[in-house]
Amino acid sequence: MPLNKLNNLFGKSPFEPIQEHIKKAEACAIALQPFINAVIDKDWQGAETAQQQIVKLEHEADLIKKQIRLNLPSNLFLPVPRSDLLELISMQDRIANCAKDIAGLMLGRRMEIPASLVDDMRSYVDLAIATSSQAKKAIEELDELLETGFRGHEVKLVEKMIEELDRLEYEADQLQVTIRAELYGIERDLPPVDAMFLYKIIELIGELSDKSQKVGSRLQIIIAR
Amino acid sequence: MSIIAEHGQLLLILACLFGFFMAWGVGANDVANAMGTSVGAKALTIKQAILIAMLFEFCGAYLAGGEVTQTIRKGILDPAYVADSPELLVYGMLSALLAAGTWLLVASLMGWPVSTTHSIVGALVGFAAVGIDVDAVAWGKVGQIVASWVVSPVLAGTISFGLFISAQSLILRAEKPFEAAKRYIPYYLFLVGFMISMVTMVKGLKHIGLGLTFGQSLMYAAVAGLIITFIGNLFLRRIKDEPDPTGHSRFASVERVFAVLMVFTACAMAFAHGSNDVANAIGPVAAVVSVIQSGGEIAAKAALPWWVLLLGAGGIVFGLATYGFKVIATVGTKITELTPSRGFAAELGAASTVVLASATGLPISTTHTLVGAVLGVGLARGIAALNLRVIRNIFMSWIVTLPAGAGLAIIFFFIFKATLG
Secondary structure (H helix, E strand, C coil): CCCHHHHHHECCCCHHHHHHHHHHHHHHHHCHHHHHHHHHCCCHHHHHHHHHHHHHHHHHHHHHHHHHHHCCCCCEECCCCHHHHHHHHHHHHHHHHHHHHHHHHHHHCCCCCCHHHHHHHHHHHHHHHHHHHHHHHHHCCHHHHHHCCCCCHHHHHHHHHHHHHHHHHHHHHHHHHHHHHHHHHHHHHCCHHHHHHHHHHHHHHHHHHHHHHHHHHHHHHHHHC | CHHHHHHHHHHHHHHHHHHHHHHHHHHHHHHHHHHHHHHHCCCCCHHHHHHHHHHHHHHHHHHHCHHHHHHHHHHCECHHHHCCCHHHHHHHHHHHHHHHHHHHHHHHHHCCCCCHHHHHHHHHHHHHHHHHCHHHECHHHHHHHHHHHHHHHHHHHHHHHHHHHHHHHHHHCCCCHHHHHHHHHHHHHHHHHHHHHHHHHHHHHHHHCCCCCHHHHHHHHHHHHHHHHHHHHHHHHCCCCCCCCCCCCCCHHHHHHHHHHHHHHHHHHHHHHHHHHHHHHHHHHHHHHHHHHCCCCCCCCCCCCHHHHHHHHHHHHHHHHHHHHHHHHHHHHHCCCCCHHHHHHHHHHHHHHHHHHHHHCCCCCHHHHHHHHHHHHHHCCCCCCEECHHHHHHHHHHHHHHHHHHHHHHHHHHHHHHHHC
8 A cells, every 4th residue: 555655664663672682681690690699509400490591591682683683774764873783782692692601601610619709709790780780771771862862861861870880890890800819819729720710700700791881882882973 | 619518517527526536545545644643653543633634634625725726727737738629628637537546546456655646747747748739738837846746855854854853952852851841842832833824824715715915824823823822732731740650761741742742733734635635636627627617618717616625625534434544543553653752843844845835836745745754853863763765665656656647647538539539
C-alpha cells in the first residue's frame, strides 16, 4: 500500500537494544558475586552453576550485539555517529566477555584464594560489579539523551554519572595495587603457577572495571559532539 | 458541440462518479499518512483521529481547496486549444480521473509508493500533450508544479527543523522541562491557529464570498490563534507532573503536555490535507461541470460550483468511514518512534507548507511533505533512526507515476474519443 512510505521512514532504534545489552553485560558482572563466594568456599559444584549462568548471560548479550549490528545499516540516519554506537556496543560486550573469562579461568584451574586475600578480593569484585552497574546507569540515560537531542541539562546529569564511574574505577585501581602487594608478600609460600594465575585473575577483575569505565568514555564522546 | 448537448447528463454523472471514487481513494488511503503520526504518538486514539480527520478534511477541502482545484481544472491545460471542441476537454478530464484512479488501485495492490497528486498531474499532462497538442500544456505552470514537489519537502523540513530546535532549547533542555513545557506550549498553540487561518484567509476564502484584506486577515488570524490557545489551555490545565507509572522515562509528563499540542497540529494537518488533496479528485470534475453547464462553452472565468467541493469533501469522509480507519490503525501502530514533541514539529511544518501550497494553487504531495518534515526533525537529532532509502522511494514515485498516469490517460482518452465520437 502506498502508505508504506511513512512507515518505512522510521528505522529500528538502536538505543533500546543498546540498553538491553548493557543490562545483560551488567548481569554477567553481577553473577560473578555468587561465583566468587562459591570459589572462596571451595564449593566447586556451586561455582560451576554460577559459571554456567555467566556463560548463558554472555551468550545472550552476544545475540543482542549481533542484532544491533545487523540493524545498523549505513543508510540509516542517526542522531549520533554510527561508528560511535558500534564502538560503544563493542565496549559493553567486553564487560560480559571479561566476566566470562574470569569465571572460566578460576573454575578451570579450581583456583583457591589465599585466606589472607579473601576479604580484599571480595571488595575488589564488588567494586568491579559496582563500576559495571554505574556504566549501566549511565547508558540507561540514552532514552533521555535522545529526548533532549543530546544537549542541555540532561547531558550534565550524564556527565556526573560518568564522573562517578571514573571514581569507582580509580578506587578499583587502588585496591588492585593493595591486593597485588599483599599477594607479593605471600607468593613465596604458594605454588608458583598458582601465584602467576592469581596475578592474572587480579588483572582480569581490574579489566572488568576498566571496560566499564571505557563504556562511560564512549558515552562521553557521544555526548561531547 | 452536439455531443455535449446529447450526452451532457451522462458525462456529468460519469465525472461525479469518477471524482467521488478518487476522493474515496484519498480518504481511504492518503489520510492515514496525515493522521497516522498523531495516532502513533498516542496523542489521539483512532476514533478521535477519524473524527478530527472527517471534520477538518472537510473544512480544508471546502474552505481552502479552491485554488488547487482551479489549477487542475485550467492551469495545466490551456483552454484556448480546445475552445472549438469542448468534448475533448471533457474526455480528457474523465480519462485523467480514470487513469489516476486505476493507477492508484494498481499501485496499492502492488505496494508501490505513489501519490495521488503525481498521478493526476501526470494524467493531465499526458492527455493534453498527446491527445490535444504539445503546446496545449502550460509547461510553465507544470514546471512550477514539479519544482514545488522538490521545494515542499525541503520547506517543510526547514520549518519543522526550526520548530523542533526551538522546542528543544526552550523546553526539553531546560532544567525543569515540565514547567517549561507548560509555559511555552501555549505560544505554539497560538502559532498553529495563526498560521493555518492566516494562510487560508489570505488566499482561500474568496470563493465563499470573504474577500479579506491583508490587515483584516492578520487580525482574524490572531483571534483564531487566541481561541486555539484558550481551548488548548483548558486541556493543559488538567495535565499534572506525575512520574511515569513504568518509571521508564523522566520525560513522560512533558510528552503528555506536547500531546495536547499535537491534537491541534493533527487538526491542522487534516485541514491542510483536505485543502490540497481534495483538489486532485475534484479539479477535473469541476472542469467537466463548467463545460457542460455552460452548454459546451469553455468559460475561463466560470466560478467553481460549491457543490463540487462538497462532493470531494464528502468522498474523502466516505473513504475514511469505509476503509480509512483501518489504514490509520495500521500506520499508527507502525509509527511509534515519533513522540508528541517530535510529531508536533513535523505536523506543523508539513501542515503550514501544504496550506501555503494550497493557497498558491500548487498541487503537492502531502505525504512527501510530511516525510520532508520528519527528516527535518531528524536533522535536529530528534529521531532515533531514519531510513534514508525513503528519499529514493520519493524519487521513484516521481519517475514511475508521472509516465504511468500519462500513459493510462492517453489510452483512456482515445477510448472515450472512439466510443463517443
